[in-house]
Amino acid sequence: MFRSKFGKVVSSTFKAPSWARNANIQTIWPRYMMKKPDLNTTNERISTPDGDFLDIAWCLPDSLSPKVAKGVVVVFHGLEGSVNSHYARHLINRMKNDGFIVALMHFRSCSHEVNITPRAYHSGETGDPMQTIAHVKQRYPNLPVFAVGYSLGGNMLLKLLSETAGQKVLCAAVAVSAPLLLAECALRMQRGFSRLYQHYLLNSMKQNLLEKMRRMDMRHLLSINSNEVKALSTFREFDQEVTSQLHGFDGADDYYEQCSAMPMLKNITTNTLVLHAKDDPFMTESVVPSDNQLSKSVAYELSEKGGHVGFLHGTPFTPKLWLQDRISQFFEEQYQRISSTETANKTEINV
Numbered sequence: 001m002f003r004s005k006f007g008k009v010v011s012s013t014f015k016a017p018s019w020a021r022n023a024n025i026q027t028i029w030p031r032y033m034m035k036k037p038d039l040n041t042t043n044e045r046i047s048t049p050d051g052d053f054l055d056i057a058w059c060l061p062d063s064l065s066p067k068v069a070k071g072v073v074v075v076f077h078g079l080e081g082s083v084n085s086h087y088a089r090h091l092i093n094r095m096k097n098d099g100f101i102v103a104l105m106h107f108r109s110c111s112h113e114v115n116i117t118p119r120a121y122h123s124g125e126t127g128d129p130m131q132t133i134a135h136v137k138q139r140y141p142n143l144p145v146f147a148v149g150y151s152l153g154g155n156m157l158l159k160l161l162s163e164t165a166g167q168k169v170l171c172a173a174v175a176v177s178a179p180l181l182l183a184e185c186a187l188r189m190q191r192g193f194s195r196l197y198q199h200y201l202l203n204s205m206k207q208n209l210l211e212k213m214r215r216m217d218m219r220h221l222l223s224i225n226s227n228e229v230k231a232l233s234t235f236r237e238f239d240q241e242v243t244s245q246l247h248g249f250d251g252a253d254d255y256y257e258q259c260s261a262m263p264m265l266k267n268i269t270t271n272t273l274v275l276h277a278k279d280d281p282f283m284t285e286s287v288v289p290s291d292n293q294l295s296k297s298v299a300y301e302l303s304e305k306g307g308h309v310g311f312l313h314g315t316p317f318t319p320k321l322w323l324q325d326r327i328s329q330f331f332e333e334q335y336q337r338i339s340s341t342e343t344a345n346k347t348e349i350n351v
Contacts (some may be wrong), residue, residue, distance in 0.1 A: 004273060004299040004330060008291045010273065011162035011238065014322045016305035017313050019314040022277040024193055026068050026307025028199045031086045031218040034319055041083060041104075043111070046135055049121065054128055055111035056135075057104040068099075070335060071144040071171070073106040076153030078177075080204040082110050087150055087176075087177075087309050098331070101140065103321040105132040107153075109208050118217045118218050120209075122243050123152050123182055124259025128328060137169050144338050146331055147173040150309055151282070154178030154274075155261045161272060162264035172271045172334035174327050177280055177309045180262035180287040183253065186236045194281045197308075198235060205238060206230065219248060233301070262287065268295045275323070277306030301326075 002013070041057045048054060061069055075093045077088050084103045092102045107121035107127065121128070137145055147170050149157030154175035161173060177183035189198040206229055212218070213226055224241045232238050240252040249255035265274075268320055278285055294300055303311070314320035 002270075002329060002333075004301075004333060006271070006299045007294055007296040009289065009294070009302055011301045012301040012303035012306075014303040014306055014311050014326070015276075015313070016242075016303075016316070018318075019260050019316055020306050020312050023277070023281045023305070023310075024303060025306040026279075026312050027197075027281060028308055029312055029319065030090075030321060031281045032324070034086065036084075036086050036089045036322070039083075039089055039092055039096075041092075044132075046131070047133065048128065050117055052108065052115050052117045052119065054108070054132060055106045055113070057106070058112075059092050059096050059102040059104075061099050061101065067175075069101045069143060070099040071099045071146060071331075072140050073330075074129075074133055074136055074145060074272065075102060076147070076149040076157055077104065077107070077110070078151030078153055080201055080208075081150070081153075082106055082112070090217030090321055090324055091148060091327065094328055095331075097230060097321045098328055100331075101143070103132070103136050105129060109212070114143060114208065114211050114215060116216075118212065118216065118221050118246055121284055122239075122241075122247060122255065122259065123155045123179065124203050124255070125157050126163060127158060128159055129156060130164070133169055133175065136213065145169055146169040146171055146334070148176070148327060149178065150176045152260050155180060155259070157273070158261035158272070159259060159264055159270065162261065162267040163268050165269045167270065169269050170211070172273075172331060172332060173337055174273045174275065176275045176323060176327075177274070178261060178287075179283055180260060180265075180289070181283075182256040182260045184286045185238065185283050186234070186252075186256070187280060188284050189235055192281075200344065202232065202235060202238060206232060209242060239333070242250070256347065259320070262289060262299045263294065265289055265293055265298055266295045269297050271334055274298060275303075275326065276300070276313075277303045277308075277311070282308045307346065
């Protein structure tokens with residue numbers, strides 16, 4: 001079995017095929033050209049301390065009872081994502097086939113129902129995820145818990161792990177295509193083809209905000225009206241006028257500085273795999289850390305190609321997604337480590 005190398009940046013085993021070496025093909029093809037797996041999920045709604053709610057999509061392994069599941073995988077989607085996002089459904093399908101229970105937490109207003117408080121979500125908001133992880137562990141106290149975060153959810157997860165150094169609830173984690181330096185990534189989205197991704201995602205963000213503004217009076221929180229919201233054209237403008245004001249930051253720069261996970265990687269004590277592609281159209285190579293920026297618990301694997309949450313291989317007629325294979329492999333590696341430790345501890349007790 002391939003062994004992850006912690007504490008250093010290494011070359012990924014992923015190799016893009018000749019027909020999919022373009023970053024935008026890598027990014028777009030899996031979403032629009034590959035069938036999403038059919039999943040049997042159930043929604044659970046839990047209350048938050050501030051009087052709002054979180055929706056968690058659960059998926060159980062086929063023909064297995066929770067008592068014999070290998071563990072629970074908590075999934076955090078990317079910006080404006082959901083359980084219906086292609087990457088989420090492919091991962092959930094793979095994890096349940098591997099014998100894991102899966103719980104995907106929807107960030108606020110991402111479960112197709114607008115939340116009831118002005119508070120939303122952002123790249124560094126860890127309160128809701130920490131509540132979700134605690135809820136999962138309370139439900140399955142005897143099962144190991146793992147976590148996967150994509151894009152925005154990946155940066156958030158790395159920040160959470162840094163803030164909870166020494167925690168024992170999450171056994172291992174994976175972050176995919178995480179924007180580790182938010183200011184640089186916001187600027188990158190204003191260039192070239194990336195502006196189309198920004199336009200698409202920003203429209204969704206603005207529509208969610210406008211719907212919330214129709215339902216509740218937010219004038220005491222925002223200094224921007226609905227017409228000005230419609231005129232916002234970049235992530236940076238949205239973060240300056242909306243994200244920072246809703247969540248207590250002193251503007252976009254303050255938000256970016258406090259919530260970028262790059263400076264926090266050295267504090268992580270949970271075994272964590274970070275997967276990234278150099279050609280990610282959402283970022284520049286500035287988000288690639290050096291070895292001395294990583295803790296001894298972080299394994300960083302960098303590929304030359306792969307786009308944003310892409311990592312597509314195979315042929316145009318039989319395309320395959322590498323991410324699920326690598327995440328499955330990493331969790332199996334960590335699961336075996338946990339099992340070996342438990343066996344050793346039981347042996348010591350019996351002796």
